[in-house]
Amino acid sequence: MSRRFKKSRSQKVKRSVNIVLLTIYLLLVGFLLFLIFKYNILAFRHVNIVVAVFAVMVAVTAALLIIYKKAEKFTIFFLTLAVLVSSVSLFTLQQFIGFTSHINATSNYSEYSLSVVVLKDSDINNVAQLSSVMGPTGTDDENIQKLISDIKTSQNKDLPVDKSTSYLSTYKSLISGEAKAIVLNSVFENIIEAEYPDYASKIKKIYTKKMTKDVETPKVSKDRFFNIYVSGIDTYGAISSVSRSDVNILMTVNRDTKRILLTTTPRDSYVPIADGGNNQKDKLTHAGIYGVDSSIHTLENLYGVDINYYVRLNFTSFLKLIDLLGGVDVHNDQEFSVLHGKFHFPVGNVHLDSEQALGFVRERYSLADGDRDRGRNQQKVIVAIIQKLTSTEALKNYSSILQGLQDSLQTNMPIETMMDLVNTQLESGENYKVNSQDLKGTGRMDLPSYAMPDSNLYMMEIDESSLATVKAAIQDVMEGR
Numbered sequence: 001m002s003r004r005f006k007k008s009r010s011q012k013v014k015r016s017v018n019i020v021l022l023t024i025y026l027l028l029v030g031f032l033l034f035l036i037f038k039y040n041i042l043a044f045r046h047v048n049i050v051v052a053v054f055a056v057m058v059a060v061t062a063a064l065l066i067i068y069k070k071a072e073k074f075t076i077f078f079l080t081l082a083v084l085v086s087s088v089s090l091f092t093l094q095q096f097i098g099f100t101s102h103i104n105a106t107s108n109y110s111e112y113s114l115s116v117v118v119l120k121d122s123d124i125n126n127v128a129q130l131s132s133v134m135g136p137t138g139t140d141d142e143n144i145q146k147l148i149s150d151i152k153t154s155q156n157k158d159l160p161v162d163k164s165t166s167y168l169s170t171y172k173s174l175i176s177g178e179a180k181a182i183v184l185n186s187v188f189e190n191i192i193e194a195e196y197p198d199y200a201s202k203i204k205k206i207y208t209k210k211m212t213k214d215v216e217t218p219k220v221s222k223d224r225f226f227n228i229y230v231s232g233i234d235t236y237g238a239i240s241s242v243s244r245s246d247v248n249i250l251m252t253v254n255r256d257t258k259r260i261l262l263t264t265t266p267r268d269s270y271v272p273i274a275d276g277g278n279n280q281k282d283k284l285t286h287a288g289i290y291g292v293d294s295s296i297h298t299l300e301n302l303y304g305v306d307i308n309y310y311v312r313l314n315f316t317s318f319l320k321l322i323d324l325l326g327g328v329d330v331h332n333d334q335e336f337s338v339l340h341g342k343f344h345f346p347v348g349n350v351h352l353d354s355e356q357a358l359g360f361v362r363e364r365y366s367l368a369d370g371d372r373d374r375g376r377n378q379q380k381v382i383v384a385i386i387q388k389l390t391s392t393e394a395l396k397n398y399s400s401i402l403q404g405l406q407d408s409l410q411t412n413m414p415i416e417t418m419m420d421l422v423n424t425q426l427e428s429g430e431n432y433k434v435n436s437q438d439l440k441g442t443g444r445m446d447l448p449s450y451a452m453p454d455s456n457l458y459m460m461e462i463d464e465s466s467l468a469t470v471k472a473a474i475q476d477v478m479e480g481r
Contacts, residue, residue: 014072021079022062028086029055035093040419044427058082099402100415107310107412110213110291113186114147115205119174124181127157127207134162134170135183139451143211144183150209168192169454171199181206187289190244191452213291218412219308225254225478226308228413229296232378233288233312245288245295247313247361247378250303252477253432255424261477262383263470264375264438265299270447270459274298280450283459289451303471305478309413319361321385321408322354324400328384334373336366357381371460372438379436437473440466 033052035041042048062082065075116133118124127133135144144161151157162179164170167188173179175196184205192199232247250263267285274297276290287295296307322328329351337344338359345360352360361381367373389401441460449457475481 011069011072014076015066015069018062018066018072018075018079021076021083022059022066025062025079025083025086026059028083028090029059032086032090032093035090035097039097039415040423041093042423043419044423055086095402097415099406100418102406103409103411104414107410108215108217110215111210112213113208113210114143115184115186115209116147116151116181116207117174117184117203117205118181120202120204122180122204125206127151127155127159127181130157130159130181132160132162133181133183134164134173134179136164136166136170137161138163139166140185143185146211147183147209151207155207165453166451166455168195168452171196175202187243188451195455215291215412216293216296218310218414219306220414220417221308224256225252225480227252227305227474227478229292229299229307229310230382231288231292231295231310231312233314243288244285246285247375248284248295248299249375249379249382250299250305250307250474252305252474253421254477254480255421257477257480258432259477260432260434261473262379262434262436263303263474264372264379264436265302266371266375266439266441266460268371268443268458268460269439269441270444270461271298271302273450274301277450281447282450283457286449286451302467303474305474309411309417311413312410314408319354319357319381321389321401321405322352322357325385325388327351327353328357328381328388330360330377330380330384332360333376334368336363338363339365352381352384370443372440375438376436383434437470439463439470 033055036048036051040048042051058078062075062079065071065078116127116130124130133148137144148159148161151159161183164173164179164182167185168191170179170182171184171192174182184203189199196202228251230247230249230251231245232249233243233245244267246267248265248267250265252261252263253259265284267283269284270281271284271287272279273282273284273287273290273294275294277287277294277298284295284298287298292310292312296310300307329349332345332347332350335345335347343356343359345356350356350360361374361378363377364371364374367377439462441462444459444461445456447457447459447461449455449459
């Protein structure tokens with residue numbers, strides 16, 4: 001075989017390799033550019049245009065080198081590098097899009113369940129053995145009737161409902177022997193648990209129906225400002241579960257003035273509860289029992305604003321991110337120890353891991369201003385996490401952080417809105433100025449609860465002057481004053 005023939009064959013092989021590499025590059029970069037422009041990624045200072053032009057130039061350069069059979073080895077290296085860069089970029093972008101899709105996936109509904117419950121040592125094992133069941137039809141009739149209807153359809157059993165005043169009183173009737181079986185809404189289980197920590201070990205569920213509650217579509221803001229409801233739920237289950245809201249923060253964002261105002265409404269604030277609460281007064285945390293819409297509408301009515309989006313945090317899993325971030329630093333205003341743990345926090349800058357952070361945000365009894373101080377501590381930790389998430393350090397555990405966020409975060413904010421925020425931030429290069437405030441009031445034990453009429457609960461009667469001050473501050477940020 002002649003040297004010339006070997007050389008010609010080698011050139012053909014190199015040319016074929018280059019054509020294959022160029023084809024792969026074109027497919028990868030084509031899909032990459034499609035996603036970039038579809039979701040307005042890098043849409044600041046024309047960076048997306050620059051990226052597109054550069055990608056086209058790479059393709060044209062490689063194509064010319066192949067056509068004119070120039071620098072075959074260099075072309076192989078050049079295209080291999082281009083394929084590698086575009087592959088990594090596409091993978092990273094798809095991860096982000098997948099993450100946003102995941103946290104949006106359950107945003108239009110919430111999940112809960114209703115069960116027929118008997119005592120654990122009862123010889124009753126199915127609803128066919130029952131002649132009646134007890135439940136609070138006055139406050140949760142719609143859900144109870146759905147359960148009864150399902151039992152009639154699936155079990156061919158008509159089950160009369162004996163009326164009770166609340167799920168807590170219903171449970172008391174069960175353990176006292178007054179009722180053989182009761183209806184139990186999963187949303188109210190942690191309310192029962194607060195008074196009877198061992199309740200779960202004393203009951204068995206003989207029939208369960210899973211239910212969903214639709215959530216309103218977001219009120220997309222056409223203005224340069226918008227409001228986000230940040231809810232920290234107290235459930236250990238799925239992020240889509242209906243649950244009381246222990247953290248209630250209204251985040252007011254003005255993109256023009258680069259201002260963010262965090263307004264904390266204490267969980268015990270005594271307010272008219274919208275939707276399922278029938279506008280009856282109760283503590284704010286109970287609004288979450290009726291779904292995230294109820295919490296949103298309650299705060300909208302309280303502050304006289306539209307809330308455009310919501311973010312729900314499963315606080316327990318959300319705080320686990322702190323370990324992936326290498327901990328967070330917050331400034332502590334007062335020395336205190338947590339009652340449920342062995343942590344002690346001195347005055348000054350404090351470094352927190354996830355367990356310490358959980359104690360820091362949940363403690364209220366050791367704080368001078370009780371639940372209001374707890375709300376301020378929750379704000380501090382949330383801000384610290386956001387600051388860490390937006391730092392270059394977060395890139396070290398990019399995949400793990402995204403996975404952690406997926407399990408602890410739910411929002412109805414569209415990806416396009418998220419990207420608009422990111423692009424606005426990158427365009428200006430300025431950091432947002434974050435301020436915070438909290439609603440004040442007076443603690444009382446003699447106010448009636450709509451959800452728990454048989455209990456004397458701690459409530460915070462809102463101070464009207466504080467409410468007026470808080471509302472004015474929100475309006476100032478919205479209007480850019």
